[in-house]
Amino acid sequence: MHIRQRRLLALTRRHPSAILLLVQLxxxxxxxLLEATRAGPMALSVFGITVLIFTTGMVRRTPGLTWLSVCLALPAIALLLLQALRDDMNGLLPWSAALEALFYFYAxxxxxxxxxxxTHATTDELFAAGATFTLLAWGFAYSFVVLQALQPGSFSAAVHAELPRSWTELMFLSFALLxxxxxxxxxxxxxxxRxxxxxxxxxxxxxxxxxxxxxxxxTLLRR
Incomplete structure (x- = not known):
């Protein structure tokens, strides 16, 4: 068991981008699954915090400035915790979404x-290509959340066109566009x-x- 744990830990350290990609997917x-449930908002906030922590750790392994990513992540985590613990904090959504968008774009x-x-394409860099794509998609999805809060009716759909679009809908739009x-x-x-x-x-x-x-x-050149 200990040998397997050591191998798993070594694999995690060798390919941190794969872990980040797996968490985002x-x-x-x-x-x-959680969006429409009663405990959905709290569960989604907790998961959002988890992704922020994973991503901050990933930035430490890149040329990016760790202190800057932490300065963006900590206020976003604080706002997410407030929204998760109190039902009257929905007005903080545009602020937390804006911070998360900036954080994901920087990451x-x-x-x-x-x-x-x-000039070498390592296995972790190939995983990083997928993780970067998802980070961009999440960043734009949070940008859509901010825009929808500032300008209601910015996005429409065939079903319930007059209602604000859900997070899942905006994420789907982001992946389709990207x-x-x-x-x-x-x-x-x-x-x-537009x-x-x-x-x-x-x-x-x-x-x-x-x-x-x-x-x-x-990759082809190395082969």
Whole structure:
């Protein structure tokens, strides 16, 4: 048992990007299951804090500034805890979402710098490519949350078009735009929402063309 634990710990230290990617993908599956439950808001806040902690640890292994990521993560965690413990703190959502968006964008930029820091494509850097993609998707999804809070009705959908879009819907929109695979049934209807979604499409295309293609080229060159 101890040998297995040591091997698992060594694997975690060798491929921290894989752990971060796994946690984020797990969140994609958990959010739809927990979102509509009574204890959903608290569970989602706790999971959000967990992802922030994992991501902060990952930034420590990149050229990014750890103190800056901590300065963004700690206020976001505090706001998430307040929202989880008290039902009258919904007004803090735009602030916590804005901090989380900034944090995920900075973490994504740090991982990009990590992947571009040398001319060797390691296994962990390949996992980092997937983790960076999800960080960007989460960052834009939180940006949509902020925009929806500041400008209600920024996003519409075929079902219950007049209601605010849920986190799962905004995350789906973010992944669809970032991967350039479409837009789905959630659409931006206000000018600022369309500008922000256009920016995400541009970032997605440039990330795939600039960063992912470089890693693929380095992998083929090594072989």
């Amino acid at each position: 797990l969140g994609l599956l958990l959010y739809p 994504a930029a740090s991982l990009v710098a990590y992947m571009l820091s040398d 991967s350039s695979t479409g837009i789905g049934d959630v659409i931006p209807v206000r000018p600022l929402a 500008a922000l979604t256009s920016l995400e499409m541009f970032v997605g295309v440039m990330y795939l063309a600039g960063v992912v293609s470089r890693l693929i080229g380095l």
